[in-house]
Amino acid sequence: MGAENDLHRSLFPRPVPDQEVVLSGGALIIEEVVRVARGHVAVRLDDAAVERIGRSRAIVDDLVARREVAYGITTGFGEFAHVSIDVDKVEDLQRNLIMSHSVGLGDPLPHDVVRAMMLIRAESLALGVSGVRLATVRLLLEMLARDVVPVVPEKGSLGASGDLAPLAHMVLPMIGLGEAFHDGKRMSGAEAMAAAGLKPITLGAKEGLALINGTCLMSAYGALLVHDAERLMANAIVSGAMSLEALEGTDQAFIPEVSLVRPHPGQTRAAEALYALTQESGIMQGHRDCPKVQDAYTLRCMPQVYGAVLDAIAYVRRVVAIEIRSATDNPLVLSGRGGVSCGNFHGEPLALALDFLTMALSEVANMTERRIDRLVNPHVSGMTAFLVEAGGLNSGYMVAQYTAAALVAENKVLAHPASVDSIPTSANQEDHVSMGATAAVKAARVLDNVWKTVAIEYMCAAQGIDFKRPRRAGPGVEAAHAVIRAHVPRLERDRVLAPDVGTIEALMHDDAVVQAVRSAGFGLDVRLDTGAVPTPTIPDHPTPDPVKHRKVGGGTH
CATH class of the missing domain: 1.20.200.10 (Fumarase/aspartase (Central domain))
Incomplete structure (x- = not known):
């Protein structure tokens, strides 16, 4: 617990004043992540995000109803992408996904990293290209509001397909499993949810995959760092x-x-x-x-x-600012295309940026120590x-x-x-x-x-x-x-x-x-201008047209 406490002190030094954060999908900023991660800030979805989530979910429901072959919805995962899943097993598929991917080890991540991770995942889902139910996103936000912080082990993510193991541990309390902190106490996920007045859910088609397939752990660290x-x-x-x-x-x-x-x-x-x-x-x-x-x-x-x-921090800020408002799921649920296998889960932009940040910060200590010696x-x-x-x-x-x-x-x-x-992992598929x-x-x-x-x-x-x-x-x-x-x-x-x-x-x-x-009159403004941060272009979801859906026969997480 000593290492956990040291890291907690480093990243999360003080509370942040309350201020409501509205998730519109594609507009989240670093300062909002910090406020939610370090304070008890109200978070809600705006009306446009609610509508997009509903339309995206309708596409998934239609895929399942028509028994379309769509990766992660009616197929297995990774090397098992070729295995078709019966429609009456899609809920079991998602639950099994979460349980099997919860293989993280080590000390729990600091609470604020986990809270930031939860918020960033909700923002990604609010873009309306992941096919989850509105109730699922709202449960994630209610957990933030009622201080249910999943126990997420530090080790286990490869940074592609996203942060699978950490995010799987984040989801466990949502389905009544795993562990969580509530009011500062560590307990089972089911106990934490009950203590907060929340009911676990049964994951529907695509939802387990949508919740764990993303760069949210890397992004959470990036924003706070x-x-x-x-x-x-x-x-x-x-x-x-x-x-x-x-x-x-x-x-x-x-x-x-x-x-x-x-x-x-x-x-x-x-x-x-x-x-x-x-x-x-x-x-x-x-x-x-x-x-x-x-x-x-x-x-x-x-x-x-x-x-x-x-200059290095400014570069990293821009990369992180783009990532925290992006859709990093796979497959994406796009209008007229159904499920589209892609690689938005790959963490390379963040990996390179965070390595750059580490090297830059190391130079600060190198120079500081030499002055101490002098x-x-x-x-x-x-x-x-x-x-x-x-x-x-x-x-x-x-x-x-x-x-x-x-x-x-x-x-x-x-x-x-x-x-x-x-x-390489997953039988060299990933x-x-x-x-x-x-x-x-x-x-x-x-x-x-x-x-x-x-x-x-x-x-x-x-x-x-x-x-x-x-x-x-x-x-x-x-x-x-x-x-x-x-x-x-x-x-x-x-x-x-x-x-x-x-x-x-x-x-x-x-x-x-x-x-x-x-x-005393000194500005000390060290944040450099990073220019306008690109905003995701959110596809407009029309009423599902089964004729336009194309089958997706393969992919990875």
Whole structure:
């Protein structure tokens, strides 16, 4: 449970104010996913989505009534796609699908990841191309409203066909099986549904497949990770500016003219923030005429490195923004075509993006740890060794740098891309998979490590600022320093340091440091413009015309 709690703390730091989210199908945004995942926000379908779901379901009912051969509706799955299923067995087929695919292992996913997954699945179904019943979608939303959170093991998804095993575990309580959390207690799925006043359903034709065939786990992680990565970067820029001040670096590398001749959006934004934070600095003013020609890369190149990370996050944000409003089912139920086998379940767009995010975030920790070393190293800092008086008797922040180095080393292992691997499954029918769920879990763990590394930098840099007194840093840095010192006192002699790091990390998660800086007049807007996000074009479903349906003889999940 320890690993689960650490991951929960990393991804889901604080509640979000209530605000209703309306699912219209094709319009969900990342911020709405975050609100529902982290708060008790009302979610409902709009009238257009209700109508589309009904029309799509009518097509499935007609396929079954006419005994058409349609993948996953009247056939088996994967390698069994050629096996026809009797009409009177279609409900058994869907129930068996959910049970047989519930093979996830490991610790339960954090509640907020599961809630985000449930919402994204409902949004995909609201597009009206999956053929489920309206009551099924509404049950999913009622589970969100009444705090029924299925127990979903972390391991088991290949990221194609979507996130099959995790989503199957999500569905189990809907049919009275599996386990779920309700009011903070873990219990059987049937007990959780009963406690919430909900009745399990019998899945109809196509419904089991429609509920589990999609990229919802990867998308859920993606939405939460992007949101938190942006918040992390605001802190990383502030902690970097604090280290710059403590190490008596210069702001000249951040002047606007530098970015004008290399106009990457992220670099420009990071340089603007760093330059603003260090203006009116008494510390910098005191060493303007020092003989030092230029700073080390970890100080001078923050705009270039952190800017590249901001650009990477913007790319990932766009990919995730498209995915969370898309139909990732198979087969799709399309007007005039019946069930159409396709590959929208394949998680490659998310797998590549999440691997990219992991590598980008790892670079933040790489640079942060090197500045921590400079802060505690008297040979380059010009300050007392390990930032403590009476060195020898006291070790100060010596081992804080060790911990940062350990976190960075772990990140280097986790940053190996998951998406470069693929293992064929289902008797080689599903012969290429994305491994996107592995990429998502790794990204979450790296993000958690980076939060901690930045917290260590804040701790050491704040001590460095103390050594510069009576000179004062720029107002932005001083605002951040004041928040830290209000909760973590200056280190005068050795004490247990882990609680100090934890306190600063909690302040970061609560946005306390960044909000103090913003209240001092500094914007810290790290989110880059990603342009207009494409909206799915939703096919118009006419009244089913059996003549127009074509048979679907094969496919995968």
